[in-house]
Amino acid sequence: MGRYRVRVATGAALFSGSHNRVRLRLVGARGAAELELRPRPARGEEEEQVLDAPEDLGPLRFVELRKLHWLLDDAWFCERVAVRGPNGAEAAFPCYRWVRGERALRLPEGTARLAGDSLDVFQQHREQELEERQQTYRWATWKEGLPLTIAADRKENLPPNMRFHEEKRLDFEWSLKAGALEMVLKRVYTLLGSWNRLEDYDQIFWGQKSALTERVHRCWKDDELFGYQFLNGANPMLLRRATSLPRRLVLPVGMEELQAQLEKELQNGSLFEADFILLDGIPANVIRGEQQHLAAPLVLLKMEPGGKLLPMAIQIQPPSPSSPTPTLFLPSDPPLVWLLAKSWVRNSDFQLHQLQYHLLNTHLVAEVIAVATMRCLPGLHPIFKLLVPHIRYTMEINTRARTQLISDGGIFDQAVSTGGGGHIELLRRALAQLTYRSLCPPDDLADRGLLGIPSALYAQDALRLWEIIARYVEGIVCLFYQRDDVVRGDPELQAWCREITKVGLCQAQDRGFPISFQTQAQLCHFLTMCIFTCTVQHGAINQGQLEWYAWVPNAPCTMRMPPPTSKDGVTMATVMGSLPDIQQSCLQMTITWHLGRRQPDMVPLGRHKEKYFSGSKAKAVLSQFQRDLENLEVDITARNEQLDLPYEYLKPSHIENSVTI
Incomplete structure (x- = not known):
């Protein structure tokens, strides 16, 4: 007889427990045995039962779960099953999914295995699992010329295991309703006041704030804060060091002194540019x-010795046949003229930030990684175990975005100047510029000339996080791929790579993305990019929305008058007539609060509780990753205490472990 x-363990989310009975079957190398259990309706519980088998089942291969019900199929979220056998050894069977219906769910023993290294029973299981997954996780074309997405027209059509848990759903939908109510209250309040001065925006500037939000409110007109945002604001991705004067810059007659200043900064390596030509x-x-x-x-800026980045000139529009010499706006212009020129820059930055760097470069890329992972890597694969914590909720948040935010009649159409179809064209252009190097900070920051700048806090923190993630990835990869030929010989891994580059990202090999992995180093670099994109980069791009966009004049979502073609006739009426109206401003504040606030069920980077790896060596690698993140947190906290304007977005405790909002 063998005693087991x-x-x-039942999940901790609301409604994870079940009143249905569950039949559990242990499958070992020498036999099988069954017992019946009833998952406790209380969430987060773990129950233990003893099963006396007629004989020792040998090494355990699988646990099979079959839920039984009479009238109500009460779904149950099983986290994991652990079995201690007669010899005292424990086998773990990770699950982390919903058990529904009466079909048996077969969980393999949790040791990570490559294809070909497995016993026949495991090889058959992984092939069957992928066949089923590829029917469940299908690609779809949301818009021609954009990355492919999960095939789900609405959130209800998503695979159940990709859906928000109940707490997340309730919070998400409550915050939308709270935002809608706040909009109504602000609209009613503003009916009693004027809307013809910049101070009138104070009428709607209430709600959740931080010290930085108030700083933006006070100082948004200052050139120093304007320049700072290119380095460390909501969108630190556009700035680059100039290596020559921009070709599309046109200096009008009489600007010889400015040209000399620009050339001097260029020679000193202190001239920077931000070009919104897209x-x-x-x-x-x-x-x-x-x-x-x-x-x-087109914005030209200079870096002062102390690290301040200050604007030198703004060209609003490129030269055209009708206007071969566009107006160049300068800090010495009348205050309202210069303020209007900067407002046009901030509006343009809002568009590229939200669409190119936020939606495309993080959300849509993360979704491609998520769908390809589910289609190509079975649960036994070590790379699946490495990546699956970083794809939590991504498919649902993106599906909601496609049906509420960027859909026909959605938020972009209601309030943003690129809405109504322009946002789709902009995304297509941005995809054509999306290179592999642009998603890898060591390459991207080098290409943009931003390495070694003391005041470039995003760049410093991003590089350190990249290095920490790279060590974590390398530690896991080396446990399973001891040689380059093992990498080359893994068919599931190679299929996953092709699926991302050729299918999901629409033939992105022309933009530097790999279609195969030939070495450990190539694999580690790509996996580091995947995890960095789904965690760190999204944190840097998403978290600043509330603080930098809540004061609408600092980042107007739309402009209601044409861009100025001269410096004459600019009045306060011109500025207010250009900036968003009350309704557009209320909507901008509501959505940026909804998207930028800290999520109640937020899982910090590397702190996921799911135990997909069973081996002690893999667990040790994860523990070291967590210690490295803790050490970085201490360093960033100490640095920020010395700064007038702390940079908090890439503190590891502030970075979510996946794209969830």
Whole structure:
């Protein structure tokens, strides 16, 4: 006789428990045995039962779970099953999914295995699992010329294991309703006041704030804060060090002194540029019958010895046949003229930040990684175990975005100047510029000339996090791929790589993405990019929305008058007539609060509780990863205490472990 102690853990989320009975079957090398259990309706519980088998079952291979019900199929979220056998050894069977219906769910013993290294029973299981997954996780084309997405027209069509847990769903939907109510209250309140001065925006500037939000409110007109945002604001991805004067810069007659200043900064290596040419020619939205407007500014900035980045000139539009000499705006211009020029830059930055660097470069890329992982890597694969914590909730948040935020009639159409179709054209252009190097900070920051700048806090923190993630990835990879030929010989891994590059990212091999892995180093670099994109990069791009965008004039979502073509006639009425109106401003504040706030069920980077790896060596690698993140947290905290404007977005405790909002 063999005695087995079976521990079954139920998930901690609401409604994870079940009143249904569950039949559990142990399958070993020499036989099988069954017992029946009833998962406790209380969430987060673990129960232990003893099973006396007629004989020792030998090494355990699988646990099979079959839920039985009469009238109500009460879904049960099983976290894991652990079994201690007659010899005292414990086998773990990770699950972390919903058990529904009466079909048996077969969980393999949790040791990670490559294809070909497995026993025949495991090889058959992984092949069957992938066949089923590829039917469940299918690709779809949301818009031609954009990355593929999960095939789900609405959130209800998503695979159940990719859905929000109940707490997340309730919080997400409550916050939308709270935001809608706040919008109504602000609209009612503003009916009693004017809307013709910048101070009138104070009427709607209430709600959740931070010290930085108030700082932006006070100082948004300052050139220093304007320049700072290119380095460490909501979108630190556009700035680059100039290696020559921009070709599209046109210096009008009489600007010889400015040209000399620019050339001097260029020679000193202190000239920087931010070019919004991607917006040139994008059709602008029409909101409630009113034509909105877009521009494609070019900004030239200088880095002072103390690290301050200050604007030197702004060219609002590229040269055109009708205007071969565009107006160049300068800090010495009348204050309202210069403020209006900077507002056009900030509006343009809002568009590229939200669409190119936030939606495309993090959300859509993360979704491609998530779908390809589910389609190509079985649960036994070590790379699946490495990546699966970093794809939590991504498919649902993106599906919600496609049906609420960027859909026909969605938020972008209601309030943003690239809405109404321009946002799709902009995404297509951005995809054409999405290179593999641009997603890897060591390459991207080098290409943009931003290495070694003391005041570039995003760059410093991103590089350190990249290095920490790279060590973590290398530690896991080396446990399973001891030689390069093992990498080359893994068919599941190679299929996953092709699925991302050729299918999900639409033939991205032309932009430097690999279609196969030839070495350990190539694999580690790619996996580091995947995890960094799904965690660190999204944290850097997403978290600043509330603080930098809540004061609407600092980042207007739309502009209601054409960009200025001269410096004459700019009045406060011109500025207020250009900036978003009350309704657009309320909507911007509500959505940026909804998307930028800290999530109640947030899982910090590396702190996931799921135990997909069973081996002690893999667990040791994860523990070292967590210690490295803790050490970085201490360093960033100490640095920030010395700064007038702390940079908090890449503190490891602030970075979510996946794209969930």
